[in-house]
Each structure stands twice: as structure tokens, then as C-alpha cells.
Amino acid sequence: MSSRSSRTIYVGNLPGDIRLREVEDIFYKFGPIVDIDLKIPPRPPGYAFVQFEDARDAEDAIYYRDGYDFDGFRLRVELAHGGRGSSSSVDRYSSYSGGSSSRGASRRSDYRVLVTGLPPSASWQDLKDHMRKAGDVCFSQVFRERGGMTGIVDYTNYDDMKYALRKLDGCVAI
Numbered sequence: 001m002s003s004r005s006s007r008t009i010y011v012g013n014l015p016g017d018i019r020l021r022e023v024e025d026i027f028y029k030f031g032p033i034v035d036i037d038l039k040i041p042p043r044p045p046g047y048a049f050v051q052f053e054d055a056r057d058a059e060d061a062i063y064y065r066d067g068y069d070f071d072g073f074r075l076r077v078e079l080a081h082g083g084r085g086s087s088s089s090v091d092r093y094s095s096y097s098g099g100s101s102s103r104g105a106s107r108r109s110d111y112r113v114l115v116t117g118l119p120p121s122a123s124w125q126d127l128k129d130h131m132r133k134a135g136d137v138c139f140s141q142v143f144r145e146r147g148g149m150t151g152i153v154d155y156t157n158y159d160d161m162k163y164a165l166r167k168l169d170g171c172v173a174i
Helices: 020-030 055-065 089-094 124-131 158-167
Strands: 008-014 033-039 046-052 076-079 112-118 137-145 148-155 171-173
Touching (some): 008 020, 008 137, 112 124, 124 148, 148 158
Antiparallel strands (some): 008 046, 112 148, 137 148
16 A cells, blocks of 8 residues: 555645535545545635545646646645654544535644744754654644745644744744
8 A cells, every 4th residue: 555645635725715525526536535634724825635545546636636726726736745653544534524514624633733934945854853842743744835835733732732832933723
């Protein structure tokens, strides 16, 4: 089986009012979707991570949807690079049901922060190493936005997330 990161794509520049169902509609024809993690920060654009069962489906989605015009927003679609460490298969596959609910995004962590103002060369590992100053990081991801490099970090507990927000510059809870 292919690695999880090679089956997960990052979708950037999403409109602020997009719903989970609309993200699914954009990508379902490329293959079975295991998980969709949609994030709309306080100041859009939003972004999502879409995980396919097969890496070839992720590659097709990138090829056909990068630059796709959705409601006046030109989507950025690329392979997600990052790591969650080891997670159980229940955690990995249970957050996206494929049902008809479009009320809200599936959440991988209740303790997620958005980190802005990263240097252009920042990697997910650099971000994870830096954010460990505040506590136990279980996931980190970096991506390029209009204003430069941005990252997301999931902490394993609430206290670590709150410490990061107080002590580390450029952190916003999402």
C-alpha cells in the first residue's frame, strides 16, 4: 500500500463559503475518497486536505484540478507533504463518512493552530521542530499562500496549544 502522504492532496485558495460536500464534488470522480479535512480560517481563502485510497487517484486529481476555476477562485492543488507520526487505522479512516452532511468540516485535531510568517524555505519538519518548544506535536503541514509560507500544527493536548498561542509568534487557533 502506498504511503498516506502520497495519497493526500492539499487544495488551496478555496472560497470562504465552500462546504465539505462541494469539495467532495470537485474530487470524487478521480477515485474513492477516504478523508476530507476542510479548513476556513477567519480570513479566507480556505484550504482542504483530500485523502484518496490510491496514490494514482491523487495524482490525477492534481493534474486535472490544479488551476481549476471554482466560483471565481483558481484552485491550487498539489501533493500534501507532512507527517502525523503513527496513527491508528481507526483515526485514519473514521473522520470522513462520505454521507450527505455538509454542516461542517471533519477535524483531525481539536488543538490546531495556524502559523503564519514562515520563511520561504520552511518544511513541515522545520515547523514541527520549532513548535515542539510549546509541547507535543502530532501533525505539521506547510503550504504556500498569497502572503508567503503558512503552516498548521496539531497538538496532542489543549495546554500545549494554549502555550503555543501565548509564547510563539504568528500562531492563530483554528
